[in-house]
Amino acid sequence: MPQNSTAPRILIVGGGYAGFYTAWKLEKHLRRGEADVTLVDPLPYMTYQPFLPEVAAGSIEPRHAVVAHRRHLKRTNVVTAKITGIDHANKVATISPSIGEPYEFAYDQIVVTAGAVSRTFPIPGIADNAIGLKTIEEAVAVRDKLLANFDKAASVPAGPERDRLLTVVVVGGGFAGIEAFAELRSLASSLVAKYPQISFEDTHFHLIEAMGRIMPEVSLKTSEWVLKDLARRGANVHLDTQVTGAVDGDVELSTGEVIPTDLIVWTAGVMANPTVVRGGDLPVEERGRIRTRADLRVGTPEEFVEGAWAAGDVAAVPDLTGGGVGGYCVPNAQHAVRQAKRLAKNLVAVLRGEGTKDYFHKNLGAVAGLGLYNGVFQSGNVALKGFVAWVAHRGYHGLAMPSWERKWRVLWGWWNNLWLGRDIVNLETVQQPREVFEQFAARPRPKTDAAPAAGPAKDAAKPAAAKKETAKAAADEPAAKKDAAKPAAKKPAAKKAPAKEAVDAKA
Template sequence: MRTILVVGGGYAGFYTAWKLEKKLRRGEAKVIIVDPRPYMTYQPFLPEVVAGSVEARHAAVAHRRHLRKTQLINGSVTTIDHAHRTVQVQPAVGESFPLAYDILVVTAGAVTRKLAIPGVAEHAIGMKHVEEAVAIRDRMLTAFDHAATLPRGPHRRRLLTVTFVGGGFSGVEGFGELMSLGQALVKKYPELDPAELSFHLVEARDRILPEVTDGPGRWVVEHLEKRGGHVHLNAQLRSATDGHIVLSTGEEFDSELIVWTAGNGANPMVHNHTDLPIDARGQVVVRADLRVGTPEEPIEDAWAAGDDAAVPDLAIERPGAATVPNAQHAVRQGKLLAKNLIATLRGRKARPYKHASLGVVATLGLGRGIFQWHGIVIKGFPAWVMHRGYHVLAVPTWERKVRVLAVWITAVFYGRDIVSLASVQHPRQAFETGGEPARATADTRATPDTRAIADTQAIADTQATADTQA
């Protein structure tokens, strides 16, 4: 029996293993997945997790619930030595160990790309994982609670200011959903004035949503600004020290919540710690059939897909074009990779990957969205319905579809839940203090629970480190 090792359990890795389980014959091959997280994150739901429209756990698909024939290792692959068919695994607990395999599948994904901007590492939070989306929501809810106890002034204004850096799909969807939540939430706080809310979206280019054409992109900017958002185009973040935002345009303001969505970078493990061929962007060089290597020099028993693979885009008639790193491609590449693995195990020929885009759809807040397919553009409520319909169909497993639909139906009658659970980041505080009120610090500035924020950031940083290794 041959051992198939899948490095990474995200979109491409999960679907590869899931389809292999269904198609492999008994005793034909053994499948192992190594990933630091015990679940696959359905990232298109993260903006709705931020807004409270989807429960956090419903955006995560548990590996052990659905991959029942696959051996799961909770850890990170730190080195790939394909010449000797071995990887080094750092488990969540214990010493690292070597793991041998016969066939390698690299689906480690990408990592959040951070720039060396003062204050970003200390104060910003990403939006790539479930725990980050939950923390963003809890921070804003906690900020509202604290702002309601303060008189008008700079401290209260800071608490009610949110900044997103990055105008791609992740940033625009998160920005639109959080602004929608904030504007609905302020109605529950008679102490606060809706005019005090301030939402900023910072983008270095002259447009947002590069996946859509210029016209729809301009409409999204106008739509967000009409709703009260501030969209800063051709603007770069120069500093975020102590939450004080300084832009290249000269604008400055204080912001309690800073969300960093300025793109993805190559996975450092794939880029720096493998003997596989890597391109200039740090991605694995892949043929059209998802085998690692080039048409002239394929690498035997090595495959790759998803965000860490430079898969040729056969649907675009342009030499050297590669598929964009999104869920549409990762899911379909994972499914095809499983089929190609089985085909080669049984002596058949692997098929090339070719997928024409189904269009792009984005949520801009509750009841608002945009869809584009070639020259067809749909805006507003119909596009929002299309967004929800597409993603409830796309999220894997009927169990997750039913759970998400149940939350959406409940929200129609009762609205979104507005409870902050930031305190779960330090569950022993009440036990340790015995109910005594927290002692005031020397810093009199009223900010959300700084201990919860620090703990949340520490968790996110730990997970980011694991992702970097895996």
């Protein structure tokens, strides 16, 4: 929407969970003309990250797992660009669009919700061969890679190359890693029926976890049940094990084992978006997150930074329930959405001269999908496993998806898959969309130098000496013609050649 020069300007940095919900709720709570809201994000949509494992497994259409900013933020000025600098001392941010020069944007209130990115370590080969699972593009690439590898393996004889194609390695045993691992295992198991050349025993799945257990969000007993369930489905979990190398796809483990693979999925932790955090002057705590108070204003319990707010994975928000790791809220969707709702209410209260309230949310539990018709749910001492937990997983996330338009698309897709099965179309070539066109496109022929033209003009340009040589050649011409008129008998070689050719033709 166009900016009102007299209204306070609110800048939201990032359009993920926290950013999208903050803008969405500000539209609900602000009176028309009370403030101008601008949301800046390099992507034009919010990604519902709990659905990424199901997108990778072909259970959800990729477009249904994202929410378009411009469709659902009707009173917010949406800018598709990056924030590359925050000068809060002067309340100015630098916006860098994909086309054009960076420019400054003045604001009165800033909300930093830039989210997190995959946290990696300087392990040889990881940066070149692994892929994360934080974006919809990564989830689609993982799905297409696994499907393409099945196509290739079906035409390759048994051996090391075939084993490499049918081996998947997932690094990280948290919720994201376990869900991705289990969903991909479920997809591979279903694919075996479509490929008579491949048996279940030909597929190999390995999960690498540096700690002595998986899924710290659930009880030890529940995590042990998940381990047994994965083992029953032919998956290998390596606990107390680290990845030491991944050069050329050969995953080297701290145990000395080497696993050749063509698909490495990295889910071993996240970190606050460094581009935004390091590019600004807002206070940062030791883990690289923006230091945030319980009321979601930037600062400490004793003092806050006027006009600055933060929420979601980029912020270190105190967990007043006492259940957070290190005293802070864990980076997940459950906290990000609820923090955004509280932040929007607090920001509107400040604009109206009212007081703020602290964010307080007791974790309702954890729920994870482990492939079709299988899941796990933990809330306090209550644990559900198997089909019932899978229903709870889909029910919770189906309702948590923002907007009824998005809910309906996801639910409709699940309903279709129930009767038609998951879609296993491999669209890996979409990542090089111009390849076929370029292969057969006609191209202009390379230019060649034109032959020199002959004629009077050329002769006229000759120097006098060259003209004399031309005249001499003309005087000698009669003699040359006389020689040419001599009998052909004096040239026997020229006569013999045709005769020889005639003999060869008869033969």
